[in-house]
Amino acid sequence: MTALSEFKPGLEGVPATLSGISYVDGQKGILEYRGIGIEQLANQSTFLETSYLLIWGKLPTKEELVEFEHEIRYHRRIKYRIRDMMKCFPETGHPMDALQTSAAALGLFYSRRALDNPEYIREAVVRLLAKIPTMVAAFQLMRKGNDPVQPRDDLDYSANFLYMLKEREPDPIAARVFDVCLTLHAEHTINASTFSAMVTASTLTDPYAVVASAVGTLAGPLHGGANEEVLTMLEEIGSVENVGPYVDHLIATKSKIMGFGHRVYKVKDPRATILQQLGEQLFERFGHDEYYEIALELERVVADRLGEKGIYPNVDFYSGLVYRKLDIPSDLFTPIFAIARVSGWLAHWKEQITKNRIFRPTQIYTGSHNETYVPIHERTCAINLEAETL
């Protein structure tokens, strides 16, 4: 029998796999992809090159990168039947739900499963990286009653996504900043959505189901959904003067301050530092954002009140401000996180299936035994719904 002392709520600190994909030092604020510091990748690489690094374990040569980029361009379009399916989605639905459904639908259209075939693996990686942004942009246009825009082959990955979203070619600085945002969000060890991807992968199902389950996990407000909530919070605070009382109220009511805290980082998340710099670049180019002053004060006040607990800005704190400056609607922030994280999920999928053992943890049973089945007409006691509700 498993001892209660072995139980770790949220599996905190429990190693779930051996992985060579990324590394985090939460005390020193270090994040590396395949041993390369995130700062170097943000400054010198592109999202697609970084995806190649994550998934195939090494930086591509020039020829390998050109070929990879070419394959992705070629697969960006989505089948008209997927578009038609998406047209039936309610326009009031959340884009993450639309994305999860569309990602799963890819499995219907590309149903061959050959996990031991490197060509199949390559094809699935390319399709998912290529089509997820197209599906996010298509839902955005269709929910406004417009036809989706076809991808443009002359534009690179990020510029093409912004073009499909806005129907106009983006400013090169905006496209570069967006690309760096994708690089920063591409991978982050065994977080909840990656773990979900790994559990799904371990059943040897298809990669579209793996990505669909990870998208569903990313959608929650304690994970990817936090960046959307950060903007709502900044809006609610409204002014620099309100920051102190707002934070004190949240602390007094034991509520979480969105965009702060992390299971692993006990210092400022290195991605938050880079995103803050990117935000500043955008403000310089496209004008100031009144929320930025509020965000700076919030960072100061939270460090003052909760710094000793290791509560500092995480990746979601400044990403919302960057996306807002790029004029992206706030409910697309998490789908954009998903566009980036697909590369990390796929890296873990590939790693998982090459040394697979199905996930099957254990539990500590806290229920009763030897109860008697009572026929329904003899049952008197109503279930206490409040106690049953989480």
Ligand SMILES: CC(C)(COP(=O)(O)OP(=O)(O)OC[C@H]1O[C@@H](n2cnc3c(N)ncnc32)[C@H](O)[C@@H]1OP(=O)(O)O)[C@@H](O)C(=O)NCCC(=O)NCCS
């Ligand atoms: C990310 C998160 C889920 C990590 O949670 P965790 O590792 O389980 O940490 P805990 O919830 O156990 O928090 C540990 C302590 O710090 C406090 N804390 C953690 N995050 C906090 C936050 N954002 N605001 C206020 N207090 C926070 C907790 O109240 C707890 O205090 P206590 O020990 O006095 O009870 C959590 O920090 C959070 O909910 N943050 C807000 C949502 C968010 O930004 N998510 C994106 C993550 S990238």
